[in-house]
Each structure stands twice: as structure tokens, then as C-alpha cells.
Amino acid sequence: MRGQSAKFMLNNKQIAGRFDLLAKLMELHDENPFKIRSYANAYVSLRKLEGDLMTMGKEHIAAIPGVGSAIADKIEELLSTGEMKTLKKYQDITPSGIQEMLSVKGLGPKKVKQIWKEMEIHSIGELLYACNENRLMSYKGFGSKLQEEIKDRIEYFIESKGKYLYAHLHKHADDLVTWLKASYPGQLFSLSGDIKRMMPEVKGIEILATIQIEADILSDQSFVYNDEKACYTFNGFPVYIEVVTKESFYWELFKRSCSESFLSYFEANNTYFESESAIFKKAGVHFIPAEFRENIDTITLYKKGQVPRLIEVTDIKGIVHNHSTYSDGLHSLEEMAEYVRKCGFEYFVISDHSKSAGYAGGLSEEKVLNQIREIETLNAKYGDGFKIFKSIESDILIDGSLDYREEILKQFDFVIASVHSVLNMDETKATSRLIKAIENPYTRILGHPTGRLLLARPGYPVDFKKIIDACASNGVVIELNANPQRLDIDWTLLPYAMEKNVLIAINPDAHSKESIHYINYGVAAGRKGGLTKEMCLNTKNLKEFKEWVKS
């Protein structure tokens, strides 16, 4: 052990890491490239150093190749105070999200700087969203492969941070349960907890079992014990397994698969049931699916036999709110429409970005007219069985007004109005901005009402009672944006919207053909909020939808 000054336990790699970070941060701030290089050299040199820095004197440290007296001082400082002032200075002037980005593989200081300064993106979550909207590709040095690469790596990064999107986990979770059932015949396994309840965000794959799982039962290493996370992982996702007796299995499963208030209605004198249905039967309540076991009032309805017809994916008849290569989509208008048609839907609503959305290639008035002509040509080709509707995702400007002159707005079948800029307003301002947009006679749908990105940014605060009331009195539909990173409007607000007779549109906000299937997640969120087929806009068939457009 070195002199009394060394109070902080740091190994060589940790110390080296500080200099790596320092070099990268300094590069972000355009410092002297040679100075930066020397810190980077010190990082390389310290990392592969054989002796232990904590036990070395300053003279020895300064004698390491690439380490001089200035860096030796910084190492001393680090070991005695746990901090390095120079490093802290740069950390203080760099947003934490930008610092986090530096730890994503494939992103070096040059690219991060471009993302920060040119694209004005400040967090990893925002960056992921920008990848999904193909926004990176329009910048010099970024192409489709790099964008895809960054996207994959960010997803991995986010997944390794303790909270996960339901959308990223559920397939793995289903696979795991299927595999467990096959591996242990006669035993019971089920998804449990938040993932069974289809919560938009979950902590991992929760499983209830009737037998202890053997370690290393899978030979391909997809299912292993992870010491760091102190749990099993499946394909890298944490798995939490609880073991109960066969007799109590369904009761224990039920207990873990509903909200606390919901559970309080049920008594557990006897915990032996042969299914979840049996629990409801004994309580005299119609069966309630796990995703809808939230509100205790639901039980009263089901007890009286007033069982709502919850929306299902197969109820969706048309795909609303989509982007094409006219703005920031990956596929052309025709490719998108054709894909939707082949999936068996009756209509497709194209709503590219409006002119203020410069970052997303928003449509100039001239491009709007071109697109409208192309839609008319395609519709002539399709005939009666399928129709493309002309829409626009119009930016709601700071003062709540829409983005085009009335002559242009008139050209669309209808307008979706969404906020994309100035996301930091307080509740009063944000609410009146939205209300002004809702009151605009051209607005038919309010897009992603809070602008939130799950696990990335919270969205601006909004007085939802006022917003829903305004939609009710202006006949405006509210979007449930089905992008699993948005799911905005939040499902908890659906009961109030339905009470006020406000229709909900489940929209994928698709920027590629495949992402129209986001509607699956929108439907799941809708079911959590008790959304019925009748209260959803795009369960209307083509004929009914045409009538809604005209109305």
C-alpha cells in the first residue's frame, strides 16, 4: 500500500478509464488535439501497465511511457481525493446524456459531437428515436448501416440499464416459457407480474414456476446465471423466477398479476384453485384478463355482467398516421400502401411531416401537392377495395397554430396535429398550446399528446382533463401512438376519454413498412385502459371511415 495519501481504491483500468473519458470530453469541446492525444496515450499505457498504480510512488508513475509529471499529479489527486478536477470541469459542462452516448460502442467523440451540435440530440433515448425515424441518414458521414448499427447498440445499452420496454422483451419471454414447459413435463410455468400485465415498462422476465430451474440446463448459453445482475438471464434479459407449490400456483399467479387495489377485492381463505378462471368464478365475477386487472371499479362492472368488448388487434381495419420517403420514412408511399393492403387492411392514411419539421424533411407546399397527385393516381389504380387517405402530421407551432395556410390545409382529407418542438413548456402554456390546436377546425386527430419517450424523456406536463374536454367539445380524436417508445396518450387516461365520448386512434406512426405492426402494442395499451372496439377510430371499416372523414 502506498503512502497515507491513497484513500481511494482504484485499479489501473479504472484510473486509465478516467483519462479515456477526459480525452473524449475534451475532444467534444474542441481542445488542443495534441493534449487530447497525450491523455489518450496515457489511457492505453496505464491500461496495460503491469504494476499496481496504488502501490507506486510518483517518480515511478511519471516514468511510465506516455505519463509525465502532469498526468502523474492527476493520478495522485484521483487516489487521494477520489476525484480529478480537470475531468470534473468537463463533466460539468457536458450533458449527462451526451456523456452516456460516449459509452455506446461505435460512437466516438466525432460522431457524438455531430449528434449533439448538429442534430441537437441530448440523450440516448432521443437518439434511438431519431434512428427509428431515419433522421441520422441525412447527416454527412451517416448512412443506413451505421444508423442500424447505432440503433442496435443503443437498444442493447438501454436494455442493460435495469428497465426494459415490454416490446423488446415479450417475444423472448414467451420463448422461455415454451422452452421451460418442454423441459419439465408435468410442471407449471407462467409469465407473471408486470410482463403478464403488459406494462409498457418492465424490470425483466418474471416467471412463476413449480420447480427449481437447474443451472446451465440450456447448452447454448442463452440461459445462464449472471453474477453481476444476481439473477438468470435469457438472451441477456434478466429473468426472475419464483417457485411455489402446484396447489397454490394459480392463486400466487393471480396475486402477482393485478394491481394492489384490484387484489384487495379478493379473499384468500383457500389458495387452491385449478385455474385463474376458478378464482373469478368463486368470487362471482366474469373473467378479467391480466392486462385489465387494474381498477377495482372494473370488478363491479364485471360482477354485474357488464363486460366491455375490449379491443383486439383483429378489430383494426386501417392504418392511420404513417410516413414515407416524402418526409423521413424509409419506404415510398406506394411501398407502404402496398404493404398495408397486402396485410389485409382496408385503408392507409399517409401523414408525413409538415414544413416546420425541417429535421424530418417536412413537406413544402409544392411537395404536398405532388404527394396528393400521386395518392390520386394510386387510388385510381386500387379502385373500391382499398383507399389511401391524404393527411399530414402538422406541427403545432409554439403559439398553437398549425403549419400551413388554409388553402393547403383544405387539400387534405384530414389533419393530425402534433407537437415536435419546444418540448419544455410548463403545464399552463403547454395545455393552452394544445387546446388552441384542438380548436383549429382542420384538426381531426391530436397526435402523441405529451411527446414522451419511455425510458428516455418524460414529455411535457399537460392538464389532461382540459385536453380531453376540449377534444370532446371539438370532436377531435386523440391518438394512442403505438410506437412502443411512446404509447402516448397513456392508457390510464383512456377511461376519462371514453367517459367524455372521445374516440381514440391507435396509430403506429410508422416510418417503415414493418413498423405498422406497432399497432399490436397500441392495442395492448388500449386494453389496459379498457378501450373498446366502438371507441377506437380505426376499427371503422372503409365505408364508416369515409363517413368519419366527411363528417
Next chain:
DNA sequence: GCCGTTTTCGGCCCGACTGTTTTCAGTCG
């Protein structure tokens, strides 16, 4: 900030790989 020297300032700038390019830039090890 380090280094070396025809000593106290001026030069430092690996090499493979990949993706985005049409000859190069950024990242990683």
C-alpha cells in the same frame, strides 16, 4: 501534455477495418 534533443521548444499523427465515399473519415484495439 509528453518527449527528446545536434537540449528547454517544436513535433507529436499506429494500422486495420468499416462504412460512406469516389479517395476518405472515424473508431477500435
